[in-house]
Each structure stands twice: as C-alpha cells, then as structure tokens.
Amino acid sequence: MTERLSDAEREAALAALPGWDHDAKRDAISRRFEFADFSAAYAFMTRVALLAEQMDHHPEWFNVYNKVDVTLTTHDAGGLSEKDVKMAKAMEDFAG
Secondary structure, three states: OOOEOOHHHHHHHHHOOOOOEEEOOOOEEEEEEEOOOHHHHHHHHHHHHHHHHHHOOOOEEEEEOOEEEEEEOEHHHOEOEHHHHHHHHHHHHHHO
C-alpha cells in the first residue's frame, strides 16, 4: 500500500511545486493549467492519461476548452503520497 506523506515531506513537496494549492481538508493538491487552445489541452491530457495508466494512479480533472483543472490525492493512502508529487512534476514538464 502507498504511504501518505509525513508533514515534513508534504511541506517539502509543496515548496517544490509552485502554483499548486494544498487542500488540507482533503490532503490534496490542485492546479489549473491553461493552454493555447483545446487541441493543446487535449494533448496534455492524453500524455497525462498514458502516464496515469503506467502508474496506476489517476487524477481528478475537469476540462473546458483550453483549461484543465487537476486535483491529485492518493485515496488508498488517505491523502498525498509520493505518487501525487511524481505526477504533479510530470504534469509541469508536459505543460512546458
């Protein structure tokens, strides 16, 4: 089972992820990505979907035209885990 981040690990992860907001109640992180158009947003989502399948870790997300709202948390860990941090960093790379 995936382990939830400790308080110190969570603080370090959040410091390394500027632009991501922490929801303490859910112990989740969220961010809005904006792209030039729908095609660019969809390409981003496709790249993330392929990674999510590899990791067996799937984001909560919502897309309208060029915006993708993402929330990450690890349900079986009861909050943030290293999986969320890894996926958030990959999303940052994919978004350019």
